[in-house]
Amino acid sequence: MSDTKVYLLDGGTLVIDGYHVFWNRGPAGEIRFPVYSILVEHKDGRFLIDTGFDYDHVMKVLAFEKPIQSKDQTIPGALALLGLEPKDIDVVVNSHFHFDHCGGNKYFPHAKKICHKSEVPQACNPEPFEHLGYSDLSFSAEAAEARGATAQLLPGTTRANSTFEGIEGDVDLAKGVKLIFTPGHSVGHYSLMVDFPSRKPILFTIDAAYTQKSLETLCQASFHIDPVAGVRSMRHVRKLAEDHGAELMFSHDMENFKTYKTGTQFYS
Template identity: 30%
Template sequence: MKLNFLAAGRLRMKKSIYIPGADRSEMIDLPVSSALIRHKQGNVLFDTGCHPSVVDNAEERWGPLAKVMQPLMGADETLLPSLACVGLGPDDIDIVVNSHFHPDHCGCNQFFKKATILAHAKEVEAAKAPAAENAGYLRVDWDTGQPIETVNGEKDLFGDASVVLVPLPGHTPGSLGALVNLDRDGPFLLASDSVSLRQHLDADTAPRNTWNVEGHLKTYEEVRRIESSGATIICGHDDQQWQRLRKGNQGYE
């Protein structure tokens, strides 16, 4: 089994959303990523990043959210070109796991027409709720026509403990992580926005864009438990970590 980290966008946001005490004029640049898991039973994408149309016109797709999340990437830094660099196209993907349904995590779902979408049942419920767009759920990104298989508790994706989906609520009601157990490089927890930046976990602080702070802090306890068992924690938007990771064809096994 192989794990490849793929560029899927880049955003600029107010630093004060993530760092307590930051001046409201300061900005922070955040990588957006997808993880490709190549298993003998099928190809899995964990998150699909930003839709390529936001490169040129974010407001048309995202509306007011485009003022909060400013895309920085070029077209070649979105998911489909990144996937092509490892020799795969959209029809080669069997399963898409969405950690949650914010548009920087499910923006390219529509391209994977042969895939089944997996998401937590509480995330689907939140995305369908009245005024869900005010909470960052854009139907154009998450509701793209493929079957959605809902997850409630942990889910062993292939029945061999190689990829286990783990509920990590707090950032959103149904945030999911994926524990990927590799033969050579060991376990990785794809934590997504349950740990947006490493310093949140270390300082036990939740960013301002958190749905439930108490739930988020409890999730940190679970993440630390998984890390103590030997897993590498992959944060959702930590640029320092992103720069150190092997990316594209230079993956992990």
């Protein structure tokens, strides 16, 4: 792992209405969008940013989002395509704890875990309009207990996947791998920028901007806690991309996702 490599782990797709993708703007109608995790192979270890959605949870709680997820699109399945297992991941970073970003956390009881210091407390006591967003509590025994639920344990696992290092502000995970604090979508949301020796950086907006159109129009998704902070974060992401000559990659943009390298392909 001498040179940095970035893999996009295809996690399947979900559906929401256009007025949720483009808040107060639309147009209405079902939009099927991708969900993916980001695996950074670095000389300092393997960093997994987000863990996608859990199909069973979505079918139980949010079946209206019509999940599609094959075996190869689960976190263990996507890693297996690369010849890896969950135990090969050193660090799991959650950009935030909405259900489509933490559903696979339970597969990593061994890994160091990182999130913004405000995200677990928010999951413990979300605003009324955030309950579906923070509905999958399998990532945290603390959040599950606070919400009257039980954190999910995999067979043979003796402890919940629930100890996190809380961070704030921009943070370097490793040389050339930087978390960018972009609040608004959630209280502790992070985007990600990765530098490479021989190509332009990649700036992953994650949910600061669902799509390219979102960023171009500064129209965020309806799932947010602070729309003013969200617009500010979108402007910040756009400026960072301009200043660093970075390629932008979006979290839930199907047209762009079709052009992204996934599976065994990688960016380096």
